[in-house]
Amino acid sequence: MAEIEHEERQQLLGKSGITLITGVLALATYWAWIFSIFSSTVVNPFGSGGVTGYLALLVIAAGSSALCMLVTALAPDRMEAFFRGTGGTVLLAALSPLGCLPALASHLGFEVSFVLALVPWVASTFVSSLIFLKTGAFFVWLKRVKLSRCIALSFLLAATFYMLSLLLSPVAGVLLVMVLPVVSCACTLVADRHMAVTQPADRGNRAAVDLRKENLRARMSELRHFAPLTLIFTVSFGVVSHMVLYLASAHGLVVVIALSILVSSIFAVVCSFVFRAHFEAERIRRLLLPLIAVALLPFPYLSPVLQVVFLSVAVFGFTCFDAIGWGDLADEVRDRGLKLFGYLSAASAINFAGIFVGWGIGYALFAILGEQGYYTGFGIVSIVLVILLIINLVADGSGEGTGGVAKTAEFRDTWKERCSDVAQGRGLTKQEERVFTMLARGRSYKHISDELYISVQTVKTHVYHIYQKLGIHSQQELIDLVESEL
Numbered sequence: 001m002a003e004i005e006h007e008e009r010q011q012l013l014g015k016s017g018i019t020l021i022t023g024v025l026a027l028a029t030y031w032a033w034i035f036s037i038f039s040s041t042v043v044n045p046f047g048s049g050g051v052t053g054y055l056a057l058l059v060i061a062a063g064s065s066a067l068c069m070l071v072t073a074l075a076p077d078r079m080e081a082f083f084r085g086t087g088g089t090v091l092l093a094a095l096s097p098l099g100c101l102p103a104l105a106s107h108l109g110f111e112v113s114f115v116l117a118l119v120p121w122v123a124s125t126f127v128s129s130l131i132f133l134k135t136g137a138f139f140v141w142l143k144r145v146k147l148s149r150c151i152a153l154s155f156l157l158a159a160t161f162y163m164l165s166l167l168l169s170p171v172a173g174v175l176l177v178m179v180l181p182v183v184s185c186a187c188t189l190v191a192d193r194h195m196a197v198t199q200p201a202d203r204g205n206r207a208a209v210d211l212r213k214e215n216l217r218a219r220m221s222e223l224r225h226f227a228p229l230t231l232i233f234t235v236s237f238g239v240v241s242h243m244v245l246y247l248a249s250a251h252g253l254v255v256v257i258a259l260s261i262l263v264s265s266i267f268a269v270v271c272s273f274v275f276r277a278h279f280e281a282e283r284i285r286r287l288l289l290p291l292i293a294v295a296l297l298p299f300p301y302l303s304p305v306l307q308v309v310f311l312s313v314a315v316f317g318f319t320c321f322d323a324i325g326w327g328d329l330a331d332e333v334r335d336r337g338l339k340l341f342g343y344l345s346a347a348s349a350i351n352f353a354g355i356f357v358g359w360g361i362g363y364a365l366f367a368i369l370g371e372q373g374y375y376t377g378f379g380i381v382s383i384v385l386v387i388l389l390i391i392n393l394v395a396d397g398s399g400e401g402t403g404g405v406a407k408t409a410e411f412r413d414t415w416k417e418r419c420s421d422v423a424q425g426r427g428l429t430k431q432e433e434r435v436f437t438m439l440a441r442g443r444s445y446k447h448i449s450d451e452l453y454i455s456v457q458t459v460k461t462h463v464y465h466i467y468q469k470l471g472i473h474s475q476q477e478l479i480d481l482v483e484s485e486l
Helices: 002-013 015-038 051-074 076-083 086-107 114-134 136-142 147-167 170-195 206-251 254-273 281-296 304-335 340-398 405-425 430-440 445-452 456-470 475-483
Strands: none
Touching: 015 114, 015 136, 015 147, 015 170, 015 206, 015 254, 015 304, 051 076, 051 114, 051 206, 051 340, 076 086, 076 114, 076 340, 086 114, 086 170, 114 136, 114 170, 114 340, 136 147, 136 170, 136 304, 136 340, 147 170, 147 254, 147 304, 206 254, 206 304, 206 340, 254 304, 304 340, 405 430, 405 475, 430 445, 430 456, 430 475, 445 456, 456 475
């Protein structure tokens, strides 16, 4: 046992530890870069009097990100081959900060027009969206370690970077924001070299190509069942984030957004590390409904400060859901042998399109109704969104019209709970429980070794102890034990 613990400790301090550190930093700096969109006092190139132009710029930027996902989905192999390599990563690091140059020029005393700000913003948001895909490789690997803890820690670091950019002088804040995507690119490059996430090869293996295409078509068919709910969530995110940014900019409360996200991320870290909560996508999706309702329904009766706080928490909830869902998508890439950029960009195009539509709705309400009418219009739209969410969640929970997807998810949750009950009831250690769960899925010793970054011999030792504690003699008996009460 001491030899096993020593080997696992060496693995953690070796390439696994480097991957965790660089991967978490890559996620944290990328999410801090995304949060910086809400730094209207820092990255707004038009000053405090140009909030309307800034909001219009953000709508176009969201459309640019959606276009990036579409282009990548149409030519995934070429995009991945280039932007996963060193040359493509350097290009991403060089082009992503361009969107902050107009704000930097403005803070240095130069006058910046909308047209001059438009081109670097579009280029920056288009290119930096590829960093979003690059972090997908870490999620493919991350599911093998501690997903919820790494995500919570990344959010906390991201919120800290975001707060720091607001506390610095405007020029220093812009420079910090410009550094964020550069650091993220560098970390993804280092993490990629240690993760060694293998992508399926096409050349000379027609059967493998056909199987991958069949898997992709099957998965896309399943995604269609989730598309309406995904669009409603992302459109809601767009509308809510547009309103919270406008409120914060109009009342000088941008720091309140950062504080709300920081407090929310601290809460997530406490849940993950202290209470050992594991955030499953299905559960978070159902928890989001009361969170959104609490944030939206009392909106007309709150003070501006509380409005910003409530809506900021809702925005953070949307972001958490997106991150957990991203991990689930990465699982599909690994389990079904799909291409990383091809599948994730196609699935993410729905998310980015929904955000673009949401930002467009928010800006249209503000432009058409004016400041006073915008509050009323947002209240009406928020109620409609909550009603649609309730309808979709009820329909999803019933499993009707979903082609069995909801029932499959329910079975998966029950299966996981059964595995956990058996493992804890028989006194398995945490590592033995991980091995036990993979054995119950029919995984081979080699697969478990790769997943947990331990040697095959260590896996065999764990299996021996598991069989002893369970009183069984084969993997099939273990599978039968788990499935007997399902």
